[in-house]
Amino acid sequence: MIPLQTAPPSIGTTISMFVGLALVGGLLGAIGSAVVRQLKNPVGKYRLLYAAVLFPYALLAYGVFSLTGFGTAVLTALPSTPELVTRVLAEFVTFLATGCVWIVSYLPTVRGIRDVRDVELDTRTSIRKMTRYVIGLSALLTVVLAPLQVVSIESSPLILAVGLLALVLGMLYAAPWLIAVLRSTSTPTGDTADRVHSLSDRAGLSVRDVRILDSENEQTADTLVRGPPTYRRLFVTSTFLDAFDDDTATALLAIEAGQLRTHVFEIKVGTVLVAGIALVASLIGTGPRWPLLALSFGAVLIGFWLARRQIRAADEYAAQRVGRTAVADALAEYADVHALEPTRRRIPNPLSIKVALGDRINRLRTSGGA
Structure with a gap:
C-alpha cells in the first residue's frame, strides 16, 4: 500500500x-x-x-x-x-x-x-x-x-497486521450500510415486505431489516445477509422475488439461515485473512519464510475444509427446516435460473472453498445424507 x-x-x-x-x-x-x-x-x-x-x-x-x-x-x-x-x-x-x-x-x-x-x-x-x-x-x-x-511495514509488521484485522472487522460490521451505498437498493413495502418477512420466518432467518437489490439488468437471483449479530440485514435481489415461488424462496433462505448459524462467511474471511497475512509476512521477510509459508498453506487447507463442512451443515439445517427434497429442488431451480450446470466431483478439491452444487443436491436427495 x-x-x-x-x-x-x-x-x-x-x-x-x-x-x-x-x-x-x-x-x-x-x-x-x-x-x-x-x-x-x-x-x-x-x-x-x-x-x-x-x-x-x-x-x-x-x-x-x-x-x-x-x-x-x-x-x-x-x-x-x-x-x-x-x-x-x-x-x-x-x-x-x-x-x-x-x-x-x-x-x-x-x-x-x-x-x-x-x-x-x-x-x-x-x-x-x-x-x-x-x-x-x-x-x-x-x-x-x-x-x-x-505505518511502515518493515518497522511495524505486528501493528500493520493488527490494523488490517481491525479494518477488516470494521468493514464487515459496517457491511449493511456499505452495500447500500455501493449498490442501488430499495426498502420493500406493502405486499412485497409482507412476503419477504413471511418467507424469512418460515426459513428461520432472523434479520433486523431488508433491502432489495436492483438486479433487473443482471437477472441474478441471490440473497445476502451481512452485519453484526445484533444488526443483521437481508439483501435480496429483485430477480429472486420474481423468479422463485414461495417454497423455493423459503428453502434458499433457509440455506442462508443455516450458513449464518454455521458461520460460513466468517470462516472464509478468517481463512483468507490468516493465510494472506502469513504469506505477506513471508514475502517481506518479517519472520521465518518457510514456516510462514507453511502456516499460510495450512490455513488455506484447514479453512477451506472447514468452510465446505459448514456449508453441508447449513444444507442439513435447511433440510430440517423445510425438508430435504424441498432444499434439493430449490438448489436445482437456482441452477436453472442462472443457466448453471450442477457440477459434481468424485474427489473433493482441497483448494476449493465451496461444495460442488451437484454434490450438494445429490447429498440432499440421498436419504442417508445426514
Missing part, C-alpha cells in the same frame, strides 16, 4: 503503464470470454474466469501501480499539499486506476454472459453500475486504509 519507489515515474510513463495494463486486461477478458463460451457449463466458467484470472490480474495491476508510485506521479500536476494528504490522494488514484483496469477487463465478457444466459444484459447499464461500484469502493478503501499510511 506504500510505494517502495521513492522517485515516481514521469507522467508520460505513468499514462503508458496504465494504458498497457488496461489493454492487456481487455485482451485477457476477450480471450477468456471466447474460450469460456466454448466450454461446458459456461456460466460457471465465467465465474471462474472472474475469480481466477481477471480479479488476480486486477490485484497485479494494483501492485504495479503501488510499487511504481503511480498515484504520486499523477498528482505531480496538482498544487503542493501536505505529505499525508498527498499520500491519501495518491492511494485513491491508485485504487481508481486499478478499478478502471478491472472494468476494461470485464467489458468484453458482458456480451458473452448475455448470450450464454439468454438475458437482456445491457452493456451501458452494466458498465455504469460497475463504475459506481469502483468509485465507491475506491473511496471506501482509501478512507479505511488511510491510518496505515503512517
